[in-house]
Each structure stands twice: as C-alpha cells, then as structure tokens.
Amino acid sequence: MNNVSEKVKSIAPSLTLEITAQAKKMKAEGISVIGFGAGEPDFNTPEYIIESAKKALDIGFTKYTPASGTQELKVAICKKFEEDNGLKYEPANIVVSSGAKASLFHAISAIVDEGEEVIIPSPYWLTYPELVKLAGGKCVYVSATVENDYKVTAKQIEDACTDKTKCLILNSPNNPTGSVYSKEEIEEIAKVAEKKGIYVISDEIYEKLVYAGEKHYSIASVSDYMYDHTIVINGVSKSYAMTGWRIGYLAAPKDIAKAISSMQSHTTSNACSIAQYASVTALEGGADFIAQMQKTFDERRKYMFERLSKIEGVTCSEPKGAFYAFINVSKLYGKTFEGEVVDSSMTFAKGALKKGVALIPGVAFGDDNSIRLSYTISLEDIKEGIDRLESFIADLK
Ligand SMILES: Cc1ncc(COP(=O)(O)O)c(C=O)c1O
CATH class of the missing domain: 3.40.640.10 (Type I PLP-dependent aspartate aminotransferase-like (Major domain))
Known part of the structure; x- marks a missing residue:
C-alpha cells in the first residue's frame, strides 16, 4: 500500500524552491543577492486596517x-x-x-x-x-x-x-x-x-x-x-x-x-x-493607500520595461497589470555561462544567480522560454538587479 495517495503524488513540487533556497543560502553567507522573486507587495498593511484588527481583539471578536x-x-x-x-x-x-x-x-x-x-x-x-x-x-x-x-x-x-x-x-x-x-x-x-x-x-x-x-x-x-x-x-x-x-x-x-x-x-x-x-x-x-501603491509600482514597471526591452536577446511585451514582468530569453539558449550550457529557464536562472540576481524560471508557470521578475523591490534594487542581469547576459558565450 502507498504511504501517499495517487492523487497527492501527482502534485508537482514547487519548481521555484531550488532557486529561492539557493538565494537564501547565498545571502546567509554574506553574498549580495537581488531578489526578483517575491509575489507580494513590499508595503506594510495600512495603519487603519491594523488599528481595526486591534479593536477586534479588544472587543473579543475572537x-x-x-x-x-x-x-x-x-x-x-x-x-x-x-x-x-x-x-x-x-x-x-x-x-x-x-x-x-x-x-x-x-x-x-x-x-x-x-x-x-x-x-x-x-x-x-x-x-x-x-x-x-x-x-x-x-x-x-x-x-x-x-x-x-x-x-x-x-x-x-x-x-x-x-x-x-x-x-x-x-x-x-x-x-x-x-x-x-x-x-x-x-x-x-x-x-x-x-x-x-x-x-x-x-x-x-x-x-x-x-x-x-x-x-x-x-x-x-x-x-x-x-x-x-x-x-x-x-x-x-x-x-x-x-x-x-x-x-x-x-x-x-x-x-x-x-x-x-x-x-x-x-x-x-x-x-x-x-x-x-x-x-x-x-x-x-484605502483609496489613498491603493493609489500610492499603484503609483509606486507604475514607476518601477516603466523603468523595468524600458531597461528589459533594450537587452539584446530578450523579448518582452509591456506588462500592464499586477507587479510582474515576464521576459522571453529563448534566443539566448544554447550559449554557455562559466562552461555550463544555458538551455532552459532553470539553467538561465541558476546562471544569473551566480551573478547575484534571483529570478523565477518560467517553467514553473508552464513556459520554459521565459523568466518572471517582480517589481516588489525598491527602484534602487531594480536598477542594480537589471545591471547584474545584463552583465550575466553579456558574459554568455
Ligand atoms: C493569480 C493569483 N491568484 C491568487 C493568489 C492567492 O492569493 P492569496 O494570497 O489571497 O491566497 C495569488 C497569489 O500569489 C495569485 O498570484
């Protein structure tokens, strides 16, 4: 008899875990890594909502x-x-x-x-x-x-x-x-x-x-x-x-x-x-909070798209929602980085990580030709991260 049911066995493990774990390890070793992986806003929950939760506790809404x-x-x-x-x-x-x-x-x-x-x-x-x-x-x-x-x-x-x-x-x-x-x-x-x-x-x-x-x-x-x-x-x-x-x-x-x-x-x-x-x-x-968050994301989005669309070998379409950019890097496949062939989104992400930039391989989303980058980090980090991505791509032979 199986320990784990057939149904649950068919569930894919998270493909992004390997890159995230490696990035974490590098950071712990004191290596600088710019992470484009997060799937959540880098904003705190607005104060008026936090106050409301405190009130819920105070009135015993538990x-x-x-x-x-x-x-x-x-x-x-x-x-x-x-x-x-x-x-x-x-x-x-x-x-x-x-x-x-x-x-x-x-x-x-x-x-x-x-x-x-x-x-x-x-x-x-x-x-x-x-x-x-x-x-x-x-x-x-x-x-x-x-x-x-x-x-x-x-x-x-x-x-x-x-x-x-x-x-x-x-x-x-x-x-x-x-x-x-x-x-x-x-x-x-x-x-x-x-x-x-x-x-x-x-x-x-x-x-x-x-x-x-x-x-x-x-x-x-x-x-x-x-x-x-x-x-x-x-x-x-x-x-x-x-x-x-x-x-x-x-x-x-x-x-x-x-x-x-x-x-x-x-x-x-x-x-x-x-x-x-x-x-x-x-x-x-929350209208003001949302407007502010949207404005901040928009500034980063514009900057990121402008930079990404200029990189040789990268194809992208302008992202117009959420907080992600998705780039097709398949034209670069077949080249090598430090002797390793880059021929998939995972090998691309692994190579880029060696340059201190953590990306999410598109294979996790059903597209092995592409890479996802979140702009839920500061503009400063986005700049530095894209510099590193460019440098990785320039080093491909
Ligand atoms: C497309 C999409 N749907 C749903 C969710 C889940 O949201 P929640 O955190 O509320 O479970 C996410 C979170 O990343 C998402 O990206």
Whole structure:
C-alpha cells in the first residue's frame, strides 16, 4: 500500500524552491543577492486596517464566525462588487475563505467532476493545474505568446473546447505575465463561453493594480449568462498589502456558493475572525493607500520595461497589470555561462544567480522560454538587479 495517495503524488513540487533556497543560502553567507522573486507587495498593511484588527481583539471578536464569513464582511464585499465591477450580489452569493488560494481550491472542487476538462491559458499561475488535478479534472492548456501580449484569443478557447470542457480559468491582470485583457477581449471570450455552455473561474486578485490607461473588467459583468456562470475570485491580499492575513473571497451563483460554503464548513471552516473584522475596514477605505501603491509600482514597471526591452536577446511585451514582468530569453539558449550550457529557464536562472540576481524560471508557470521578475523591490534594487542581469547576459558565450 502507498504511504501517499495517487492523487497527492501527482502534485508537482514547487519548481521555484531550488532557486529561492539557493538565494537564501547565498545571502546567509554574506553574498549580495537581488531578489526578483517575491509575489507580494513590499508595503506594510495600512495603519487603519491594523488599528481595526486591534479593536477586534479588544472587543473579543475572537470566536467562530459563520463558516462562509461574517454578514458584515459579505455586505462589504457585495458593496465592493457593485461599486468596482457593476455586479449586484447578495450575501448568499459570497463565500469568504482563508486566502484567495483557498477560494480557488473550493471553487474548482465544487464545479469540476472527475475527468472534466479545464482550460488554462499558459503561462499560468502555478497553483491552477495542481488544484484542477486535485479535483480529478484534466488541464487543457492554451498558449498565450509574447507576440500576442501573453493573452489568448476567444478563437483559441473555442478550439480547445470539447464536450468534456467544464470551465476556463481566466486571470486578468495576470500572474506571471502582467497582461490585462481589454473589455473587447473579455466580451469575445464571454461569447465563446456562452456558445460552448462553459463556466469561467475569473481570478481578479490583481484588479486594483493596472497601469498605462488599462481598466479591469470582470467577465461576470458582460451578460446574464456570464453572471450565472462565473465564479469571481478576489481578496484583500494584493490590493491592501494583506498577504499574511489570509482573506480571500468568491462570488458565485447561490447554489454553488451554498455548496462551497458547506464544503468549507468541513475543511477550514471560517477564515480568521480578526482578519475578517479588519477586512471590512479595509474594503470601506484605502483609496489613498491603493493609489500610492499603484503609483509606486507604475514607476518601477516603466523603468523595468524600458531597461528589459533594450537587452539584446530578450523579448518582452509591456506588462500592464499586477507587479510582474515576464521576459522571453529563448534566443539566448544554447550559449554557455562559466562552461555550463544555458538551455532552459532553470539553467538561465541558476546562471544569473551566480551573478547575484534571483529570478523565477518560467517553467514553473508552464513556459520554459521565459523568466518572471517582480517589481516588489525598491527602484534602487531594480536598477542594480537589471545591471547584474545584463552583465550575466553579456558574459554568455
Ligand atoms: C493569480 C493569483 N491568484 C491568487 C493568489 C492567492 O492569493 P492569496 O494570497 O489571497 O491566497 C495569488 C497569489 O500569489 C495569485 O498570484
């Protein structure tokens, strides 16, 4: 008999771990390493939210809450959806979970049956395929290339649909590519979803972080069909710099929300009561904080794109959302660094690390030709990091 179940055995270990562990070791040895790897804002949670959490403790808001979240938070989330996305939901449509990752896990498990297909645009956020596999579903990848600004077309999705397709996982603004789908592109995808009768799980966790005149559109708002067939995923992690607080949420048709809520009542139960209390406060304010964070990211984004697009052998498209740049480095493959052949995103990242710059290999996101860089570090560090990346590339023979 196996110690570990077949299902869990199929889950891929994190491919980024090796680079991160090596970078950490180098830092501990006193070697300077610029890390472009982080997936969270380098801002502290705003003070008004921290004060609210303290108040929750002071008033003894420390007990179980309803498994699917407090009524106050659900009401605040409904208000957010209406104001930001033009979506009218009731608390019965909402489930609050311990982070958006948990919301995604529950959403996928709730609608995907064994053997059903889930379309995932690739490059993708690395958790999606693993959650689909855990649910017994089959991943069908559709390629988003640098030439098409790392976006898939409605036609590609239509071509990928079969009679087994259950849903599409859409992520805009996107991790890892920083791409943002326009209103027209979202509408085209919605038409295909309706024609094919599929669901969309729309991960909108980076919705507040868009630049260069881009706007975020929720596919759920496109039509009645989409409203009834979309599970919107969002949370406070990225918008309010609250990654450690673990509050994510979803909006779904009521029958699905009810099923998710009862599943959650047997798995994690309610998300932390104190974090829920503070999230109500977060959602009720924060416009200034978000604007400031967005402005800072935008300055770094512009600088980074300008520098990266000038590097010989590197192809990139302008990232317009989230806080990542994704660069195609495959033209450099086949060269050597210190005698080692660079022929994959992992060997590229390993070589660059020797020059003191930690990058995330694209293979982790399903694209072995590319590298992800986060701009969640200071402009000064970004400058130094790109200098080192350039020097690494110049040394390739
Ligand atoms: C695309 C995407 N979705 C969801 C999440 C998960 O967010 P949370 O920290 O709320 O679980 C992340 C976090 O990195 C992400 O990048």
